[in-house]
Amino acid sequence: MKKRKLSFWEIWNMSFGFLGIQFGFALQGGFMSRIFQTLGAAKDDIPMLWIAAPLTGLLVQPVIGYLSDRTWSVKWGRRRPYFLIGAILSSLALFLVPHSPALWIAAGFLWILDASINVSMEPFRALVADKLPESQRSYGFVVQTLIIGIGTWVASNLPWMVSQFGVSDSAASGVVPMSVKVAFAIGAFVFLISILYTVFTTSEYPPEDMEAFEKEKAKKNQFIPDILNNVGSMPSTMKRLGVIQFFSWFAFFTMWSMANPALTEHVFKTPAPIEANYDMAVAAQAEAFNVANTAFQKSSNLVGSYMGTYGLSSMAFALLLVLYTSKRRINRKYVHMVSLILGGLGFLMMKFIPSPEYLTISFVLIGFSWGSILSMPYAMLSSSVDPKKMGVIMGIFNMFIVIPQIVAALGGVNFISGLLGEEAINAMTVAGVSLLLAGLANFLITNPKAITYQTVEE
16 A cells, blocks of 8 residues: 655644653653652662563563554554553553552552553554655654653653642652652643544554455464564564664663662762651651651652753754654664764763753753654664564564563662662663663664665655
């Protein structure tokens, strides 16, 4: 089927649901570690508490990709039913997470939240490939990145924003502040509304051969064999992109799980107070704990706000690429390489900055790498796979995202950063080195079609 070129607003509408998805991911990435610390988690325990995120992605995305490839409804299409189901579950989980009364409940809600977000997210990647001709693939993924950048910046600033309106950052020991609860509730609302916008403004192409599609869908018990067959026959470009993805996502998982303890401790000098170090029966000790805890919560707001800068810079990066790729081809390989190296330098700077304001520079550089991670690998991959298997291939490609995160959660971050010392900021150094390695790994990509799509269409 020859696909027509879409206008900017058609691509915007089909990608707008990513605003809500990124609200979910930004709130999770920016503030889950803060919630864990508030509920009593030690900083060395935090990466393991995050194991839910990559494990659910490993299990959910290939399944959803496989199922969405075999779904068709005249009214709802192929991918949109999964957007909607994931949005409803994610919104409920987002609202409930900050109300967790205990650490194990918060960890459980993270499982539910991440699984639900993945149900919505995976089909969005496939939808771009479904709807756009190959000459617009880079453009389409970059528009998604633009929307993701907006969502990251706004959501990361939400606790700080609501606190400026008088919502309290203070709370009793083991209780998440109201500013965080309100921010997560807003995120839940935005998640649902943005997905509904895409569902009701976007149509999908039906299968090219409906008879063959129905025969394929009627096959029973083919899920595991099909997944294994696609894993075994993945293109060489996909395997090489997997190396880049490993180091890229190891770095970002390290940031999401460890930035709050690292930066509140090293940059703001307000580490999370440990209740066991205070005699709460003594009024002066209890007051000292409350003062230290409020300082930690306020600096955590600022860490989230500074982290939002990487969403803003990724948005600017994506906007430049949107303007450029709408008319011209780009060398995806070198764009991705330079972007990742800049992000690595941003992480490495964190150990040496003299005051918090310099975090803006670090996160601007990290935003360049984030903007590229969310677009260039998918653009390169989509030019190298069978369009009929786009959903399941995108789901399998997610393995190269979640496996490095699992490695990091199971001790990779603690072990490698521990080689540099006990300070939490060493985790950011590890993230920086990992992104530098990801950038250099782009030399592995040699497929001309993946690097710069060649087309005769105009």
